Amino acid sequence: MRTPLRRPHRLALATVPPRVFAFCHTFGLTVWIAVAEGRTALILPGLLLLAWPGIAYLHASLVQNSKQAEFRNLLFDCLLFGVWCSVLDFYVLATLTIGLSCLMNNMVVGGLRRMTLALLLFLGGAAGWSLVTGLTFRPWVSTGLDIYQSVGAIIYLLAFAYVMHGQNRQIGRSMAKIQFQNRVFQTLLELSHVANQASNIPGLLEDSLKHIHTMFPECGFAFFLQERQRPEVTRYAATAGYRLEADEERHLVDLLSRFHAQQEAPVQFNKLHDGEQQYIASMAGRLSQYEGWLVVRSPGLNDSLERALSLLVDQLASAIENKSLHLTLKESAERDALTGLYNRGYFESALDTCIQSKLQPPGLDFAVLMLDVDGLKEINDQYGHTAGDQLIAAVAERLTALSRESDILARYGGDEFVLLFPSANRSAADRMTKSIRTQLDGAPCRLATANGEELTLTLRLSLGGASSCETAAHKVLDLADERMYADKALRRETRPST
Numbered sequence: 463m464r465t466p467l468r469r470p471h472r473l474a475l476a477t478v479p480p481r482v483f484a485f486c487h488t489f490g491l492t493v494w495i496a497v498a499e500g501r502t503a504l505i506l507p508g509l510l511l512l513a514w515p516g517i518a519y520l521h522a523s524l525v526q527n528s529k530q531a532e533f534r535n536l537l538f539d540c541l542l543f544g545v546w547c548s549v550l551d552f553y554v555l556a557t558l559t560i561g562l563s564c565l566m567n568n569m570v571v572g573g574l575r576r577m578t579l580a581l582l583l584f585l586g587g588a589a590g591w592s593l594v595t596g597l598t599f600r601p602w603v604s605t606g607l608d609i610y611q612s613v614g615a616i617i618y619l620l621a622f623a624y625v626m627h628g629q630n631r632q633i634g635r636s637m638a639k640i641q642f643q644n645r646v647f648q649t650l651l652e653l654s655h656v657a658n659q660a661s662n663i664p665g666l667l668e669d670s671l672k673h674i675h676t677m678f679p680e681c682g683f684a685f686f687l688q689e690r691q692r693p694e695v696t697r698y699a700a701t702a703g704y705r706l707e708a709d710e711e712r713h714l715v716d717l718l719s720r721f722h723a724q725q726e727a728p729v730q731f732n733k734l735h736d737g738e739q740q741y742i743a744s745m746a747g748r749l750s751q752y753e754g755w756l757v758v759r760s761p762g763l764n765d766s767l768e769r770a771l772s773l774l775v776d777q778l779a780s781a782i783e784n785k786s787l788h789l790t791l792k793e794s795a796e797r798d799a800l801t802g803l804y805n806r807g808y809f810e811s812a813l814d815t816c817i818q819s820k821l822q823p824p825g826l827d828f829a830v831l832m833l834d835v836d837g838l839k840e841i842n843d844q845y846g847h848t849a850g851d852q853l854i855a856a857v858a859e860r861l862t863a864l865s866r867e868s869d870i871l872a873r874y875g876g877d878e879f880v881l882l883f884p885s886a887n888r889s890a891a892d893r894m895t896k897s898i899r900t901q902l903d904g905a906p907c908r909l910a911t912a913n914g915e916e917l918t919l920t921l922r923l924s925l926g927g928a929s930s931c932e933t934a935a936h937k938v939l940d941l942a943d944e945r946m947y948a949d950k951a952l953r954r955e956t957r958p959s960t
Contacts, residue, residue, distance in 0.1 A: 470519070470528035472632070473571065476625050477532060478519060481539065483621060484563065485511045487614040488546060491556055494607055504549065514542060536571065540564040540580040544587025551600035552588070555608055559615040563622075570626065639766060646770045649677040650777050657781035663687075666785050667700035670778060675702035681767070682759040685778070687752045704759055739763050743771040748779035751786065798873040800851055801858035809872035809880055813939060816884050820935040829891040829929035830938050831881040832946040833861070833898070836922035836953065838877040846912040856907050857921065864897050880942075891927030891942075898923060924950035 469475075492508040495501065518535040522528040543564055547557045561584055568580035602608070656673045660666035671683045682704030739762055745754035756775050760767055796808040804812075816828040835857055842850040854877065861879060865871045870882040883890035903923045910916055926946025928938050 467520075467523045468528065470522040471532060472629070474519065474522035474528050474532040474535075476629055477536070477567075478515065480567075480618060480621050480625055481518065481535075482515045484539075484560075484618055485515055487618070488543070488556075488560065491553075491607070491611060491614075492546075492550065494610065495550060495553070495603060498603060498607070507549075511542075511546070514539075533571065533576075536564075536567050537576075537580060537583055540568065540584040541587040544584040544589075545591045547584075548588045548591035548595070551598040553603060553607075553611075554601045555611045559611060559618075563615070563618060566622070642766045642770075645677050646773060649674055650773060652677075653774075653777050653781065657785060660785065662789065663782060663785055664698050664700070666781060667698055667778075668702075670781065671700050671702035674774065678767075679703070680761055684757040684759075685754065686757070687749075687754045687782070690749075690751060690753055704757070737762055741768060741771060743775045745775055745779045748776065749782060752782070754779065754782070798858075801855055801873050803858050803862070803879070804870060804872035806872065806874050809870065809874065809882060812870050812882055812884070816882065816930075817935040817938075819884075820930045826885050827887050827930045828935075828938070829883040829886050829888055829927060830942040831883070831891040831894050831925065831927040832874070832939075832942040833857075833879040833881070834924040834946055834950060835877040835879075836924055836950065841909075841919065845909070845917065848912040849909045849917070852909045853907060853919065856909075857902070857923075860902050860905075861898075864894065864901065869894075880939075886929070887931050888927065888929035891929060895925050895927055898925060922953070924953060 489508050489511040492504050492511070496504040496508075518532075518538070521535060522531040525531045543560045547553075547560060550556060564580055564584055565577050569577040653670055653673060656669050657666050660669050667685050667687070671685055675681070675683050682702070684701040684704040685699065687698040739760045741758040741760065743756040743758070745752075745756075748754075754775075756771065756778065758767065758771065796804055798805045813830070816826075819826045820828065835853065838850055838853065841853060854873075857879065858871075858873065861871055861881075865881065868884065870884070872880050872882070874880040881891070881894060883894075902921055905921050907919050907921050908916060909919060924946050926942045926944065926949055928941035928945060930938050932938075933941050
């Protein structure tokens with residue numbers, strides 16, 4: 463069965479040029495001595511010196527462990543050179559330079575132990591051949607040959623140094639690559655935690671980019687998230703270490719619009735100044751509702767960064783999708799399905815937080831306003847629940863318009879609403895009561911019945927407010943509820959029910 467050739471280990475590849483030069487140079491030395499001394503019989507066996515580099519490379523290419531094979535080849539170099547120094551009658555300059563080169567090669571790859579083994583093989587090869595053919599010692603041949611051998615030794619040492627320099631650079635690049643990969647993996651691991659801590663998508667993007675920029679301070683990052691149905695609308699944007707000038711931002715927005723729904727990532731664009739490089743990685747369908755782009759400004763070309771962008775984009779896309787789903791589920795759990803307002807569970811949780819804040823220093827006050835839609839049961843009985851639901855939704859919409867962002871508006875029950883004013887006193891509830899009396903109570907409200915008929919009703923609301931300034935924190939809601947029912951009773955006495 464034919465054994466396939468494999469690409470050998472980098473050590474075997476690195477030693478090919480120095481080995482070829484060393485054995486070709488030694489063959490030239492052999493030919494010089496053979497011609498100068500009339501020993502032409504040395505030339506034919508000297509051809510073995512030319513064949514060995516090819517045999518060594520073939521050996522490393524055929525075996526499973528090419529690195530170990532090259533270690534054996536280096537030791538065989540010592541044995542073969544030891545024999546050949548004996549063949550050349552221990553020409554001093556050649557013996558010293560060749561022997562030192564053999565020791566140096568093995569010292570570099572295996573340390574003192576391997577150098578000692580190489581020395582023993584070199585001496586063993588020289589001594590063994592001398593025992594077979596007899597010991598002859600030639601300290602000098604000619605000045606020309608000394609020059610030839612000296613120049614060859616210098617070239618070999620320089621070539622060896624060049625190879626070692628290349629190996630060190632490759633090792634350095636490999637280490638830098640590994641360190642970069644470790645930074646990428648650490649970033650990805652910590653990015654999940656950062657994303658989980660964010661309360662919303664803008665916070666997620668901002669915190670994620672800050673984290674990525676911390677791990678890669680030499681780069682700048684920007685992120686753009688656009689609605690898929692309206693690509694001209696930038697829904698979210700965040701930057702970290704990436705300062706966009708006005709003209710750059712216009713150029714980038716135009717660039718992203720041309721790459722809407724881009725299916726390949728990353729896309730690379732050269733910058734025109736300071737040798738910087740800009741990369742744009744598209745999320746390319748990874749998001750269900752949006753299109754997203756991660757924009758990176760790098761000091762220069764960086765193949766490792768380009769490959770890492772896909773991983774970062776995948777992680778960000780997954781984090782955005784998970785956060786979007788989480789927020790949707792959270793909103794559905796906290797919101798009333800009919801009105802879209804907070805539900806009773808959310809309100810009670812917020813109220814409990816206010817009660818705890820009141821009980822602990824510095825004792826922040828809060829206020830509550832209860833509202834009841836008068837006559838809802840009669841409307842449901844007379845016109846159907848469709849009209850009643852419209853009435854509830856209309857009241858919720860108008861209350862929302864009157865409320866501030868800091869107010870917590872919730873649907874408390876069937877026809878009851880409640881407003882919580884954190885960090886406020888009774889004046890907040892009184893202010894809202896006045897606004898509702900002025901703008902809502904007594905206002906007309908148009909509804910449609912299940913039969914498609916239109917009717918106009920007059921809104922009637924019963925109100926009751928209370929604050930933690932008046933009673934114990936845990937009794938504020940009860941007090942507001944009592945006042946609301948007192949207001950309802952008073953209104954019934956002064957006006958007939960609708």
